[in-house]
Amino acid sequence: METRKKVVEVKDLRINFKTYAGLVQAVRGVNFELYEGETLAIVGESGSGKSVTSNALMKLIPQPPGIYASGEILFDGKDLVKLTEKQMTKIRGNDIAMIFQDPMTSLNPTMKVGRQITEVILQHRSMPKAEAKQKAIQLIDQVGIPFPEKRYNQYPHEFSGGMRQRIVIAIALAADPKLLIADEPTTALDVTIQAQILELMKEIQKTSKTSIIFITHDLGVVANVADRVAVMYAGQIVEYGTVNDIFYNPKHPYTWGLLGSMPDLDNDAEELLHTIPGSPPDLTHPPKGDAFAARNEFAMAIDYEQEPPMFQVSDTHFAKTWLLHPDAPDVAIPEIVAKRIRTFAEKEAQYND
Amino acid sequence: MINYILKRLMYILLALFVIVTVTFFLMRLAPGSPFANERNFPPQIEEKLNETYGLNNPWYIQYKDYLIDTATFNFGESMKYKARSTNDMIAESFPVSLTLGIEAMLLAIGFGVLIGVISALYHNKFPDYLATSIAVLGISVPSFILAGLMQYFLAYKLDIFPTAGWNGFIYSILPALAIAFSHAGFIAKLTRSSMLEQNSSDYVKMARAKGLGKWTVVFRHTLRNALLPVVTYLGPLTAGVVTGSFIVEQIFAVPGLGKHFVQSITNRDYTVIMGTTVFYSIILLFAVFIVDILYSIIDPRIKLKGAKK
Numbered sequence A: 001m002e003t004r005k006k007v008v009e010v011k012d013l014r015i016n017f018k019t020y021a022g023l024v025q026a027v028r029g030v031n032f033e034l035y036e037g038e039t040l041a042i043v044g045e046s047g048s049g050k051s052v053t054s055n056a057l058m059k060l061i062p063q064p065p066g067i068y069a070s071g072e073i074l075f076d077g078k079d080l081v082k083l084t085e086k087q088m089t090k091i092r093g094n095d096i097a098m099i100f101q102d103p104m105t106s107l108n109p110t111m112k113v114g115r116q117i118t119e120v121i122l123q124h125r126s127m128p129k130a131e132a133k134q135k136a137i138q139l140i141d142q143v144g145i146p147f148p149e150k151r152y153n154q155y156p157h158e159f160s161g162g163m164r165q166r167i168v169i170a171i172a173l174a175a176d177p178k179l180l181i182a183d184e185p186t187t188a189l190d191v192t193i194q195a196q197i198l199e200l201m202k203e204i205q206k207t208s209k210t211s212i213i214f215i216t217h218d219l220g221v222v223a224n225v226a227d228r229v230a231v232m233y234a235g236q237i238v239e240y241g242t243v244n245d246i247f248y249n250p251k252h253p254y255t256w257g258l259l260g261s262m263p264d265l266d267n268d269a270e271e272l273l274h275t276i277p278g279s280p281p282d283l284t285h286p287p288k289g290d291a292f293a294a295r296n297e298f299a300m301a302i303d304y305e306q307e308p309p310m311f312q313v314s315d316t317h318f319a320k321t322w323l324l325h326p327d328a329p330d331v332a333i334p335e336i337v338a339k340r341i342r343t344f345a346e347k348e349a350q351y352n353d
Numbered sequence B: 001m002i003n004y005i006l007k008r009l010m011y012i013l014l015a016l017f018v019i020v021t022v023t024f025f026l027m028r029l030a031p032g033s034p035f036a037n038e039r040n041f042p043p044q045i046e047e048k049l050n051e052t053y054g055l056n057n058p059w060y061i062q063y064k065d066y067l068i069d070t071a072t073f074n075f076g077e078s079m080k081y082k083a084r085s086t087n088d089m090i091a092e093s094f095p096v097s098l099t100l101g102i103e104a105m106l107l108a109i110g111f112g113v114l115i116g117v118i119s120a121l122y123h124n125k126f127p128d129y130l131a132t133s134i135a136v137l138g139i140s141v142p143s144f145i146l147a148g149l150m151q152y153f154l155a156y157k158l159d160i161f162p163t164a165g166w167n168g169f170i171y172s173i174l175p176a177l178a179i180a181f182s183h184a185g186f187i188a189k190l191t192r193s194s195m196l197e198q199n200s201s202d203y204v205k206m207a208r209a210k211g212l213g214k215w216t217v218v219f220r221h222t223l224r225n226a227l228l229p230v231v232t233y234l235g236p237l238t239a240g241v242v243t244g245s246f247i248v249e250q251i252f253a254v255p256g257l258g259k260h261f262v263q264s265i266t267n268r269d270y271t272v273i274m275g276t277t278v279f280y281s282i283i284l285l286f287a288v289f290i291v292d293i294l295y296s297i298i299d300p301r302i303k304l305k306g307a308k309k
Ligand SMILES: Nc1ncnc2c1ncn2[C@@H]1O[C@H](COP(=O)(O)OP(=O)(O)OP(=O)(O)O)[C@@H](O)[C@H]1O
Pocket: A017, A018, A019, A024, A026, A044, A045, A046, A047, A048, A049, A050, A051, A052, A053, A065, A217, A283
């Protein structure tokens, strides 16, 4: 385990947007790292900066209005922030590929699906067109679409949503990327299709050594796919750890909130769906202190004064809350979250039997 | 597809019938007659002329004759110019108008798309402002004013182009520009907004995420989708170029069909009016028809109605 290769390391990334209303600080000092073959899930509410972070890795933030205010994105040891647009085109689609949220709009409606796949192959590999076509057909087959030869010559509107997302995945895999960024790849799909797509992604990960950044606002999906989890709030990572750390030993009140608001399909739905009260702060004027303080029932005086540092919980587990400070009072996990955790444990035990 | 085409051809025939009928009754409603121009004929001669051309018959006989003549494309002789059949006049002047029209359309589409693409690519930067200003200018200045201005400055003052007439390619440039300018402006605005809309769409972002260069993305992905609305505009563009030619051909003394059409109306030259009207109608109806077929070729999502797979 010690010799695993580090694929990505993001250090103190800050992304701002210049708007008429002022400077939006969309990403405010994000740090994480990702090893070969590992899946990192980034979880958080809408507007927490997940998409901006993932687009930033690909340098797909439009500039203007976007500004890379600070930080480094080390990919294979190379800082992507410093690369020119031309150098980036060699990395996009080739070393880093992306899967977008809505398969209904992420394919070109007037181009045959096959060509949308071979396009990537031909862009990054020198091979005859016929060979690229063979590879594309093989990819269509690999992502589980029947009659790949026939499908190769069809247009996106001839595919269902789930099938289109499979095509998008085939496109992403076309050049054997080292890093795959999936920005809510299942949000736009219905539940059964969601499960199929997740299954497919897990399978891909097993067969290739691709690292995956999986963005979602659904913690339920995370447990299925991720090795590690980063919980994002208001442009910052507030808790970071392995799946077990986050699900069995959550430390940040925001993570508690997320766990508490997970719909529990097995329960008799007698208990109401819990939500986190309030709404995320305005990122043009991020609040002083802890950005989550206003929505935090355990907030202390210091939360309104000073931003908490990342406290280390264990080798793999970090959380950004003053509750972890040695002087902070002991706060027990809310009962409904504790109950959730017990159900996870039971389910896992059942599963392992 | 065959089914669809047949159905459309039926509609075209129906439309032609309506147009011929309406033209016929409008002509009857309009005061004056082909022979009531400057010279005053003695009543006997006028009577004789009316008889020769069947203008004394009751309206339904005239109407029937018109329909038969139209259906056989036999529009008869001009009532104004001796021994000139309408068909000859069309055959003689149409090539001139066609050349002018095609030139104008190419200019309108070429410049329009170019300006539109440039302003979209440099969105909210100087080239965008410049291109948009030119486009707005083009849309708002009527073609006859532009024609007059160009004639005065470019032809008369600077003597770069001939002032008027029709004697080779150089003579066609100013009239074609005059017709094309406002359409180019319109196409530019259309292309710009459509490009901007496509540019913010997911598949363009996806194309960038594939590692394609900026220009490859534009030419391979954005442009084709962005041009769909422009293709829709080709129908109205044809109509605009045709009607534009009426005035511009007059101003530049181009011996085209548009000039004949306008003159035939002032002269109440019934046969020529009828002939040119039917001819123009056929062209316009087919232009719209061709645009629809073109659209279905460019956009695979469009299945022509009646064309079952
Ligand atoms: N081009 C832009 N201009 C201005 N602000 C932007 C721009 N793109 C993103 N933002 C802002 O950045 C913040 C983070 O947005 P982001 O899209 O990353 O959220 P997200 O976590 O992906 O949410 P969702 O779950 O809805 O996708 C938002 O407040 C958004 O308004």
